[in-house]
Amino acid sequence: MDQKDFIIDTQSEFFTKKFQVTLTKREPINHDSYMFRFDFKNQKERLGMQAVQHIKIYGLNMKGEIVDRAYTHVFEDDGYFLIPIKIYRPNVHPKFPNGGELTPWLEKLELHSELTIKRCVGKLLYHNNQFIVRPKLNKTWQQFNTVLLICGGSGITPAYQLIRAICSNPNDNTKMILLYANKTEQDIWLLKELNELSDKHKDQFTVHYTLDNFDENWKGLKGFVSLEMMTSIFPKATETTLGVQCGPKPMNKLVLSLYEQFGLKKDNIVKF
Numbered sequence: 270m271d272q273k274d275f276i277i278d279t280q281s282e283f284f285t286k287k288f289q290v291t292l293t294k295r296e297p298i299n300h301d302s303y304m305f306r307f308d309f310k311n312q313k314e315r316l317g318m319q320a321v322q323h324i325k326i327y328g329l330n331m332k333g334e335i336v337d338r339a340y341t342h343v344f345e346d347d348g349y350f351l352i353p354i355k356i357y358r359p360n361v362h363p364k365f366p367n368g369g370e371l372t373p374w375l376e377k378l379e380l381h382s383e384l385t386i387k388r389c390v391g392k393l394l395y396h397n398n399q400f401i402v403r404p405k406l407n408k409t410w411q412q413f414n415t416v417l418l419i420c421g422g423s424g425i426t427p428a429y430q431l432i433r434a435i436c437s438n439p440n441d442n443t444k445m446i447l448l449y450a451n452k453t454e455q456d457i458w459l460l461k462e463l464n465e466l467s468d469k470h471k472d473q474f475t476v477h478y479t480l481d482n483f484d485e486n487w488k489g490l491k492g493f494v495s496l497e498m499m500t501s502i503f504p505k506a507t508e509t510t511l512g513v514q515c516g517p518k519p520m521n522k523l524v525l526s527l528y529e530q531f532g533l534k535k536d537n538i539v540k541f
């Protein structure tokens with residue numbers, strides 16, 4: 270499909286229609302996260318979305334109100350898809366005694382229950398070597414020579430989808446540098462997959478990990494994302510550098526300002 274034929278109709282039924290899937294598996298990944306498997310009713314169906322579109326999952330908060338949150342699948346096949354989800358449990362963090370709104374419900378949801386989802390357009394679209402930044406407002410395809418990615422914790426999933434899409438396109442030479450921040454080494458998601466991608470695509474994709482808490486054996490970066498850290502691992506920003514980010518709210522605010530200080534154009538900064 271040619272770029273000009275690829276049009277996203279944000280109002281189409283594909284994006285506006287909600288539908289039901291079944292929770293069929295929930296396997297622990299680490300101390301607070303699971304890989305969720307959701308099955309379609311039709312065993313041939315797929316999400317069928319472009320990179321980097323995601324889904325919304327609808328569920329209930331503690332008060333019984335409907336809430337929705339964004340999630341990005343890391344794998345799909347006929348009839349099902351997989352999403353890693355971090356659970357924000359109550360009574361764990363002193364600042365958040367109630368935990369998150371949706372994820373405690375997802376952790377307790379009985380296997381074989383049905384739940385509602387919807388496909389989302391997202392704030393970045395990638396197709397055939399080109400991007401649309403904020404496709405709801407803008408329809409112009411742009412090429413970027415370099416994509417910088419800064420992610421925190423579970424915010425890695427949309428970045429992983431984009432990195433995979435670019436690496437699997439032999440006509441795309443876009444360089445990608447990922448800075449992935451976590452609390453501890455155990456919190457790092459997709460470590461094996463990210464390292465494999467950077468080994469296989471050495472000239473195209475580099476990954477750097479930083480931790481808040483680490484022991485003496487830790488060889489990666491240390492501490493919160495900072496301008497100094499960015500300067501030490503990212504090439505100088507140019508007109509054709511895109512900066513993407515996904516993490517917890519306070520981190521997103523910080524990273525937005527750091528990207529600007531780093532010299533990125535505001536239009537070239539996007540939160541997934």
Ligand SMILES: Cc1cc2nc3c(=O)[nH]c(=O)nc-3n(C[C@H](O)[C@H](O)[C@H](O)COP(=O)(O)OP(=O)(O)OC[C@H]3O[C@@H](n4cnc5c(N)ncnc54)[C@H](O)[C@@H]3O)c2cc1C
Binds near residue numbers: 357
């Ligand atoms: C495009 C996109 C894709 C995403 N993909 C994924 C994905 O694939 N997988 C995934 O897990 N998430 C993903 N997220 C994040 C997801 O959308 C939710 O924000 C997340 O699951 C939290 O939802 P919640 O309703 O449980 O928590 P919320 O009510 O939204 O609160 C979460 C915030 O509350 C605080 N908090 C609450 N409880 C605790 C606690 N126990 N410990 C520490 N802090 C706490 C933290 O500040 C935390 O950031 C994605 C987000 C975006 C924007």
